[in-house]
Amino acid sequence: MNRRTYFKTLLAACAAPQLPALEPLPATNGKMKITAVEIWRLEGHRPPPDSSRRQPTARPLDVYEDLRPNRPAPPPQGGAIPASAMYIKIKTDAGLEGFYGPVFPYVCMFVDQQLKSFLIGKDPLAGEAVWDQMYRNNPHSQGVYYMAMSAVDNTLWDLRGRYYNTPVYRLLGGPTREKVECYASCIDLSVEPEAMSKLALQYKKEGFQHEKWFLAEGPGAGGEGLKKNVEMVRILRETLGAEMEIMIDAWMSMDLNYAAEFAKRVEQYNLRWLEEPFLADEIQSFVELRKRTRVPIASGEHLYGRWSAAKYLSAGAIDILQTDADWTGGVSELTKICAIASQYGVQVIPHGDCLHAMLHVISSQSPHVCPIMEYMVNRLNSGQWKYYFEKYALIPSEGKIALPDRPGFGIELDPARVERQTPVTAGWDML
Numbered sequence: 001m002n003r004r005t006y007f008k009t010l011l012a013a014c015a016a017p018q019l020p021a022l023e024p025l026p027a028t029n030g031k032m033k034i035t036a037v038e039i040w041r042l043e044g045h046r047p048p049p050d051s052s053r054r055q056p057t058a059r060p061l062d063v064y065e066d067l068r069p070n071r072p073a074p075p076p077q078g079g080a081i082p083a084s085a086m087y088i089k090i091k092t093d094a095g096l097e098g099f100y101g102p103v104f105p106y107v108c109m110f111v112d113q114q115l116k117s118f119l120i121g122k123d124p125l126a127g128e129a130v131w132d133q134m135y136r137n138n139p140h141s142q143g144v145y146y147m148a149m150s151a152v153d154n155t156l157w158d159l160r161g162r163y164y165n166t167p168v169y170r171l172l173g174g175p176t177r178e179k180v181e182c183y184a185s186c187i188d189l190s191v192e193p194e195a196m197s198k199l200a201l202q203y204k205k206e207g208f209q210h211e212k213w214f215l216a217e218g219p220g221a222g223g224e225g226l227k228k229n230v231e232m233v234r235i236l237r238e239t240l241g242a243e244m245e246i247m248i249d250a251w252m253s254m255d256l257n258y259a260a261e262f263a264k265r266v267e268q269y270n271l272r273w274l275e276e277p278f279l280a281d282e283i284q285s286f287v288e289l290r291k292r293t294r295v296p297i298a299s300g301e302h303l304y305g306r307w308s309a310a311k312y313l314s315a316g317a318i319d320i321l322q323t324d325a326d327w328t329g330g331v332s333e334l335t336k337i338c339a340i341a342s343q344y345g346v347q348v349i350p351h352g353d354c355l356h357a358m359l360h361v362i363s364s365q366s367p368h369v370c371p372i373m374e375y376m377v378n379r380l381n382s383g384q385w386k387y388y389f390e391k392y393a394l395i396p397s398e399g400k401i402a403l404p405d406r407p408g409f410g411i412e413l414d415p416a417r418v419e420r421q422t423p424v425t426a427g428w429d430m431l
Contacts, residue, residue, distance in 0.1 A: 034124050036091040037116040037152070039108045042389045044419040045080040055190040057214040058253035060279060065220060083388055086424070087411075088155045092124055098159025099411055102354065102386060103151045103326075110148035112425060114138060119152065124159050131332045135305075146304040146329055153330025154357045154409075161408030168357075168409055172335060172364035179400040180363050182375035183210035183247070185352060189378055191216050191232050197239045203377055207399030210245040210272065210372060211236070218253035226258065230265045237269040245272040247298070252276050256285045263293035273298040273320050286317035298322055301351030305329050309337045313344045321348045325357035334361050342369050352376060355387075355394045355401070356409040363403055373401070389417050 056069040086108045087101030103111075118137055122130050134149045135141055141149070161168045169175050184203040190196060191213065203211055213236060217225030236246050248271055254262070259277040266274075273296040278285045280302040290297050298320035303309050305328060312318050321341050325334045334350065338361070341348045348365070350358045352374030362370040375396055376386075387393035391414040394401050404410040 032092040032094045032096065032124055034090055034119050034122045035093050036089075037111065037119050038089040038091065039112055039424045040087050040089060041084060041422045041424050042087065042413070042418050042420070043082070043084045043422070044389065044417050046083040046385060046388050046417075048079065048081050055188060055192070055216055057188060057249070057251050058216060058218040060252045062218040062220045062253055068220065083385075085386075085389055088151050090119070090124065090152070090155045090159055092159070096124075096159060096163055098124070098155040098157075098162065098408065100151065100155040100158050100356070100409065101411070104147070107144060107147045107151055108424070110144050111151055114145060115148055115152055124156050125163065127153070127156060127160070127332055130156065131329070135329075142304050147327050150326050150328065150330040150333075150357075153332050154325065157331045157357070157360075158408035158411065165407050167404060167407065168331065168360040169364045169403060172331070172360065175363045175403055176366060177363060177403075179402045180359055181210075181372045181400050182208065182396045183212055183245070183372050184208040184399075185212045185249075185374045185376045187214050187249070187376055187378055189213070193231075193235050196232070197235060200236060200239050204240060204244060207396070208377075209399060210247065211240065212247035212249055212275070212374070214249045214251060215253065218250075219255055219258040226262060226265075229262060233266045233269050233271070242270070246270075247272045247275060249275040250277045252279045252302075254278060256288060259285075259289050260292045263289065263295045267294050271295050275299065275322070276301070283312060283315055283317050286312070287315050290316065290319070296320060298349070300324075301327065301353075303328060305333060306336050306340055310340055313341060313346055319346065321346050322351045323348065324351040324353050325361055326354040327351070331357050331361055335364075338365050338369050342366075347371060350374065356411065359394060359401060359403070360409065375401070389413055 061067045085102040086105055087099060088103055088108070088111060090098040115134060118134070119130070131149070131153055134152065138145050157168050157171070160171060164171065186199065189199055196213070200211060213232070215229050215232070217228050233246070233248060240246065246269070250259070254277040263274060275298040277289060277297070280299070286297060286299060296319035299318050300309060300312065300322035301324050303312065303323055309321060309323055312321070321337070323334060323337050325331055328334055328337065338348045348370050349372055350362065352358055358373055362373050391412040392404065392406070392410060
């Protein structure tokens with residue numbers, strides 16, 4: 001074998017294996033325009049949830065005695081109950097579509113009235129440009145408008161995933177794990193000792209290693225209510241054992257002195273965090289509370305955009321940030337917020353209003369930044385009912401949700417459950 005033949009053979013042996021051919025993209029040359037933004041109402045009937053164990057949580061309005069709800073709330077009666085949900089669909093001149101939901105009806109109204117006509121003609125693949133233009137389009141871009149931007153942004157991420165024939169988490173850099181661990185979020189569940197202990201053990205047996213429970217009493221209930229709240233934490237710790245992580249959600253129902261006293265009394269029970277003791281605007285109360293307690297403080301579901309999150313982080317107001325991909329500006333904004341939070345060493349554990357966007361963002365981030373995700377175990381809010389019309393609802397197994405491999409967010413409707421689909425375009429008629 002001569003020298004030339006030898007090296008030719010050696011190079012061939014060392015060559016990289018042939019990569020499989022990529023699926024052809026739609027024949028658009030990467031150029032598309034948005035032609036329609038549609039809002040669809042899905043309707044059907046579902047079995048009634050087991051509401052016998054429901055109990056309203058403490059709320060900011062509880063400072064008014066006449067506005068406090070009855071506890072526990074009476075369960076609804078009857079058989080199958082009506083079910084409905086709203087979804088966003090964005091169409092393009094290439095025939096490609098994005099689909100996302102469920103979305104709150106009042107958010108859909110903002111999409112219809114504030115954003116629909118503005119989006120026509122935009123490039124659906126130019127995500128940063130579209131987001132920035134939506135943001136600059138409305139000087140009152142907070143609250144519900146941000147939620148409407150989130151719905152559009154997430155729908156466009158689904159569209160891009162379908163365009164590239166890959167899940168959204170791969171567009172965000174690829175997965176950092178095959179499954180995402182969930183914590184059991186026990187909103188509206190009874191905190192009566194016997195019922196709570198039974199449910200807490202049930203969720204532990206189902207594989208959840210973290211549980212979050214919601215207080216039923218606020219400052220309006222006085223010293224007796226505070227005693228009940230502390231007793232609730234004690235029972236949870238004794239029921240679940242030292243190894244379980246326990247979180248408590250106050251849902252903005254406290255004032256500073258009450259929160260500091262509650263935190264002082266429950267420090268011995270080693271909470272993972274105390275969540276949203278104050279209204280989101282009361283940033284100084286968060287700062288002061290962190291000085292008074294060793295209990296980590298979490299908040300952020302009612303923060304909109306990276307600028308609001310950055311104020312909390314720079315002020316040292318929280319230990320855990322909970323910005324929601326469906327509320328804070330969509331997948332595009334939540335990924336930016338994760339990058340900012342990582343600079344401060346603050347973990348991002350998003351509020352779990354909608355699992356689709358949250359799952360894909362969390363799974364694309366370092367587990368050090370986004371370690372776990374929220375899953376509402378109450379059947380009224382969980383994947384079992386919230387995503388009732390979907391063929392592939394995201395439901396944990398052994399406390400974890402496996403990443404889907406379908407393009408985009410992989411949302412597909414179940415024809416057997418959808419009795420009626422109606423496009424809605426009449427503003428207030430969406431409510």
